[in-house]
Amino acid sequence: MTATLRGTTPARGAEPPRPPTRSRPRGTAALRRHVHRYWQLWVMALPAIGFVALFAYVPMYGLQLAFREFDFTAGLTGGEWVGLKYFEQFFDSPQFWTLMRNTVVISLTTLVVGFVAPIALALLVNQVVGRRRKRFMQTATYLPHFISIVVIVGMLQVFLSPSSGLITRVAEMIGFSGTNLLGDTSAFVPVYVISEVWQHAGWNSIIYLAALASVDPQLYEAARIDGAGRFTIIRHIDLPALVPTMIILFILNMGTVLSTGFEKIFLMQNPLNLGVSEVLATYVYKIGILSNQFSYGTAIGLFNTLINFTFLVVANQIAKRVSNTSLW
Amino acid sequence: MRLSALKHRTGGDIAFTIGLVVTCVVVLFVTLYPIYFVIIASVSDPTMVATGRVWFIPQGISWFGYEQILADQRIWTGYRNTILYTVVGTAVNLLVTLPAAYALSRKEFSPRKVLMFFFAFTMFFNGGLIPMYLLLRDLNLLDNWLVFILPTAVNVYNLIIARAFFEHSLPEELFEAATIDGSNYFQFFLKMAVPLSMAIISVIGLYYLVQHWNDFFTGLVFVRDYDKQPLQIVLRDILISNQAFSGGAGGSGGSGGGSYAQQYADQIKYGVIVVSTLPVIVLYPFLQRYFEKGVLIGSVKG
Numbered sequence: 001m002t003a004t005l006r007g008t009t010p011a012r013g014a015e016p017p018r019p020p021t022r023s024r025p026r027g028t029a030a031l032r033r034h035v036h037r038y039w040q041l042w043v044m045a046l047p048a049i050g051f052v053a054l055f056a057y058v059p060m061y062g063l064q065l066a067f068r069e070f071d072f073t074a075g076l077t078g079g080e081w082v083g084l085k086y087f088e089q090f091f092d093s094p095q096f097w098t099l100m101r102n103t104v105v106i107s108l109t110t111l112v113v114g115f116v117a118p119i120a121l122a123l124l125v126n127q128v129v130g131r132r133r134k135r136f137m138q139t140a141t142y143l144p145h146f147i148s149i150v151v152i153v154g155m156l157q158v159f160l161s162p163s164s165g166l167i168t169r170v171a172e173m174i175g176f177s178g179t180n181l182l183g184d185t186s187a188f189v190p191v192y193v194i195s196e197v198w199q200h201a202g203w204n205s206i207i208y209l210a211a212l213a214s215v216d217p218q219l220y221e222a223a224r225i226d227g228a229g230r231f232t233i234i235r236h237i238d239l240p241a242l243v244p245t246m247i248i249l250f251i252l253n254m255g256t257v258l259s260t261g262f263e264k265i266f267l268m269q270n271p272l273n274l275g276v277s278e279v280l281a282t283y284v285y286k287i288g289i290l291s292n293q294f295s296y297g298t299a300i301g302l303f304n305t306l307i308n309f310t311f312l313v314v315a316n317q318i319a320k321r322v323s324n325t326s327l328w
Numbered sequence: 329m330r331l332s333a334l335k336h337r338t339g340g341d342i343a344f345t346i347g348l349v350v351t352c353v354v355v356l357f358v359t360l361y362p363i364y365f366v367i368i369a370s371v372s373d374p375t376m377v378a379t380g381r382v383w384f385i386p387q388g389i390s391w392f393g394y395e396q397i398l399a400d401q402r403i404w405t406g407y408r409n410t411i412l413y414t415v416v417g418t419a420v421n422l423l424v425t426l427p428a429a430y431a432l433s434r435k436e437f438s439p440r441k442v443l444m445f446f447f448a449f450t451m452f453f454n455g456g457l458i459p460m461y462l463l464l465r466d467l468n469l470l471d472n473w474l475v476f477i478l479p480t481a482v483n484v485y486n487l488i489i490a491r492a493f494f495e496h497s498l499p500e501e502l503f504e505a506a507t508i509d510g511s512n513y514f515q516f517f518l519k520m521a522v523p524l525s526m527a528i529i530s531v532i533g534l535y536y537l538v539q540h541w542n543d544f545f546t547g548l549v550f551v552r553d554y555d556k557q558p559l560q561i562v563l564r565d566i567l568i569s570n571q572a573f574s575g576g577a578g579g580s581g582g583s584g585g586g587s588y589a590q591q592y593a594d595q596i597k598y599g600v601i602v603v604s605t606l607p608v609i610v611l612y613p614f615l616q617r618y619f620e621k622g623v624l625i626g627s628v629k630g
Contacts, residue, residue: 034438040513041431045443048428051481052447058463059455065462076462124355127348137352139613141359146608148542150560151601154567155362158597163590164378166365202359230344255452263544267568281457288458289549301456309453 066299079295086299095283103279103304106189106265107257113193115250117201119242122208123234138209141202153267156195157182183272192261192268204249211245212238247325255312258304280304370394370598374591377598392592393599403603405555406562413476413558414540421536424481426529429490430517433498444491447484457549464550475550476543476558483539486532493528494521534612541608559604566600 035042062076066086071079090096121141128134144152159167162180171179181187215237223233262281269277280300288297320326369377373388381387397403432440460479461470469475498521506516522529544560551557565571570593 031439038437038513041434041437044427044513044517045431045437047424048482048487049443049446051424051478052450052484055460055463055479055481056450056454059459060453061455062459062463063455065459075466076459121355124348124351128352137356140356143363143609143612144359146538146612147363147605148544148560148563148608150542150544150563150567151605154563154597154601155366157568158366158594159362161590161594164594166362169380198359198362229340231340263548266548267544267564284457285549289461294458294462298456298458301458305453305456312452 063298063302065295066302068295070294082295086296087303089296090300090303095278098275099278099280099283102276103258103281105276106192106261106279109189109193110196110261111253111257114196114200114204115246115253117197118204119208119246121201122205122212122242123238125205125209126212126238127230127234138202138206142206143202144199145203147199149263150267152195152199153264156191156268160191182270185273185276188268188273188276192265196261196264207245207249208242211242215241243323244325247319247323248327251312251315251319251327254315255308257311258308366598366601370595370602372595374595378591378594390595393595394603396592396596397599397603400566402562402565403559403600406557406559409473409556410541410559413473413543414537417477417480417540418533418536420477420481421483421486422529422533425483425487425490425532426522427517428482429487430494430521431513432487432491433494434513444488447482447487451484461549470550471553471556473556476540476546480539480543480546483536486535490525490528490532493525498524537611538608563600563604567597 058076064077065079067081067083068077068079069082125134125137125141128137147155159165160181162168162178162182167181168179171177181191219237220233223237228236259281262279262285265277265279266282266285269282281304284297284301284304287293287300316326316328365382368384368386369382370393371389371391372382372386373390374392376382376387431437432443434440464470464475464479469478502520503516506520511519542560543558544564547557547561548564551561
């Protein structure tokens with residue numbers, strides 16, 4: 001009875017105002033009671049909360065270093081306020097546009113190609129008839145995902161070596177002599193992106209295959225009876241079934257658009273390709289850690305994170321408006 | 329039955345099937361051949377590899393590369409360190425992640441919405457490299473082996489997957505029955521939730537394990553002391569910085585008989601790739617049957 005009364009607005013309005021002390025405990029009192037009753041759950045959650053607070057939120061708090069003059073004695077959050085000095089320094093530096101261009105080119109190419117490839121692969125694998133053959137395709141294509149980045153770059157180097165590399169030799173056989181893809185500035189982005197696809201397309205296709213597995217078989221039968229060929233079925237049944245997953249993954253990838261691949265890009269860098277391979281993330285490492293310009297490095301890092309975050313929010317809003325699918 | 333199925337086939341379908349088979353073969357070849365080539369090149373005569381006579385079958389078996397690798401102390405130190413970091417790290421990961429995931433999956437744990445936001449926010453926003461570096465410096469974790477364990481103790485993505493699994497696949501009746509039998513949250517978690525969730529635990533364990541095994545960043549940025557460096561840093565030195573000949577089998581590729589030394593350097597590299605990647609590749613088929621079950625339940629509803 002009380003529940004129904006409370007549920008309707010006029011009844012709630014008619015209720016006499018209670019003295020604050022008599023009402024349900026709020027704030028710290030409620031928390032204390034909750035902790036007392038469910039202390040075991042709190043004990044279980046606490047280590048994770050502690051680690052995240054320390055190793056994720058304390059660095060966020062330390063971001064104010066971007067607006068301060070780093071002082072060795074004062075540490076993470078000490079030092080004089082200098083406002084936007086370091087941001088201005090970065091925007092005015094000759095490096096700025098090169099870094100922005102390289103970062104955006106590498107990220108957007110990876111985003112687009114790396115987004116399409118797993119979908120295509122999932123559609124392909126899904127067409128394979130027979131459980132065992134399908135599973136073999138899947139297992140084989142996600143094998144490279146487990147190879148470390150260092151080994152991937154090592155493989156690129158031995159395969160692309162101008163003197164003895166496998167790919168160099170194949171290129172010679174089909175008429176491209178004297179190729180040195182490791183030193184060619186126009187080859188850096190293709191080599192980076194193609195090796196990304198090679199490594200991750202199989203793994204990233206798993207989630208799409210799961211979405212395809214949940215398509216109602218009756219849809220296929222109906223399409224078949226209507227005389228649809230297999231391409232038509234892929235276009236009108238399979239692809240639409242993947243759209244919600246595609247949107248979520250696209251938004252998530254969008255949020256990392258500028259911070260992709262620090263490790264791999266760093267490992268692939270050499271003096272010949274630095275003009276196209278230096279990105280914000282590698283620059284932060286060099287400025288901040290290798291040359292100890294902590295405030296400047298933090299400012300560039302924060303700039304990077306803010307742009308990532310903006311991309312994520314924008315992508316999420318667009319997805320929400322266009323298709324009602326969104327992260328939040 | 330078969331015949332009637334064939335009758336319904338159109339010419340387009342047959343062409344489609346042929347195209348499908350060809351595409352699959354090409355995809356498989358492109359994916360697997362580089363790995364296969366590395367393996368055969370690591371046991372072939374390096375001169376024959378360099379001159380392009382090794383394609384599908386190893387030629388002039390030579391164990392030179394592996395002999396050099398086995399004699400190289402750096403590889404063993406790296407291996408030992410990585411195994412230590414991987415075993416301890418994964419154990420810590422699971423000990424922290426699983427109980428938290430379980431607590432967050434309980435509906436009566438009312439702060440869970442706030443806490444989920446607290447965790448998930450860190451997936452999209454972070455302090456970046458320099459504040460992290462300074463924090464680890466203040467905590468005396470630079471050059472300390474715990475830096476491989478503690479900062480990555482919780483991976484929020486894995487936490488969310490585990491929480492979704494606990495929430496959707498542990499029947500509430502089970503918990504009620506256990507409560508009537510007098511078990512508390514700890515006991516229920518250990519005796520019911522964990523044994524019933526081995527699928528998701530192995531998936532998450534494997535994620536963490538691979539993450540530790542392949543961790544290159546931590547060693548690069550936060551550790552200077554070479555004796556504490558993991559395998560990936562050692563691999564970087566051998567594979568990418570071309571420091572293959574610490575044992576003194578030749579100069580690092582530079583002047584003089586450079587191309588001759590390069591072949592041996594390459595063979596060592598092929599061998600190193602095999603030696604360092606094999607454990608992970610051998611391990612994953614054993615856990616892979618859990619993948620579909622575990623990951624999917626987690627990711628679809630996460």
